[in-house]
Amino acid sequence: MDDTELAAQLVHDAGRLAQRMRSGGIDAEQKSNVADLVTAADRAAETLIVERLRAERPDDSIFGEEGTNHAGSSGRTWVIDPVDGTYNFVAGLDWWCSALALRDEYDVLLGAVHHPASATTYVGGPDLVPTADGVPFAPIVDRSLAESCLTTYLHPPFYGDEVGDAFGRMANGAATVRMLGSGTMDAMAVAQGRLHVLCQHSVPPWDELPGAAIIRGAGGATRRVSAAGQEWYVAGAPTAVAEVCAALTAR
The missing domain is CATH 3.40.190.80 (D-Maltodextrin-Binding Protein; domain 2)
Structure with missing residues (x-):
């Protein structure tokens, strides 16, 4: 499985896990302020991604919002946001996602995002045409x-x-x-x-x-x-x- 396929699968599975946990009811803890929250779903989704990456890409580093900081030897780092928009997640709003990126010493290589509310997975990068569930994006139109x-x-x-x-x-x-x-x-x-x-x-x-x-x-x-x-x-x-x-x- 190449990096793009792996990234898409990881955010999909993490997002679905968080969604299932939310549907069962979940408590939130405050971090820096009342709008900065963390839940068991954030931690579980990050753990899911980390365990898969340690198995599939053992030489890569991993850096996650919920505390993961694993140093690898490849020069590549996976950056994880298991639930982005946790306040929305806790409040029952749909504008949240699971996301990650892969970068090397020089630049970001790719990003992947899963939006559970619409069951849509996005992948793309500076040298990778972005797609939503495999359908390419049109180029951004410049504007003031x-x-x-x-x-x-x-x-x-x-x-x-x-x-x-x-x-x-x-x-x-x-x-x-x-x-x-x-x-x-x-x-x-x-x-x-x-x-x-x-x-x-x-x-x-x-x-x-x-x-x-x-x-x-x-x-x-x-x-x-x-x-x-x-x-x-x-x-x-x-x-x-x-x-x-x-x-x-x-x-």
Whole structure:
């Protein structure tokens, strides 16, 4: 089984496991704040992926949101987000997924995402045309920020400070704004042209890389930029990405 097939199978199985566990009722624990949650399903889905990777790719490193940090010898690392959008998952909303990425020392190689609510599996990478259940995506259509639907997120404590000011400069330039609660599912919508650009600060690798791989495979751009003392991640239509970065760093 090649890496793409393995990745697709892993996120599918992890997502289905989490979905089954949710249907039986599940408790959540708070991590950093009331919107940052973890459940037994997060941990079980990560364990499922890790056990399979240790068997199928024993020389690769593994890095997971729920604490896995296995050092391999191949120079490749699998980055796991077993449940992205855990608040939505716990609340009974459907905008959540299981995701992972494979990277080497130089770049991300591929991303895979399973959205249990629609039973859809996405795979793609910078050199791999993205697909949804095997159907290729159309290329991302470039557009300006003023023509774009921006998907984003900002914790309320930041709205009244310089981070909020940078956020406002960026968001005010968009045609419309959505906050949907799963960065990776937002990235799938961007990669398919349903949304157009995403931006958020302090994005960890498991929240960035699966979606970034697929957006880049669809012809989109991804960038990181420092503004207001934070590092921001921006991805989507290339012109909109450049304009978001300019707005964030404007004085």
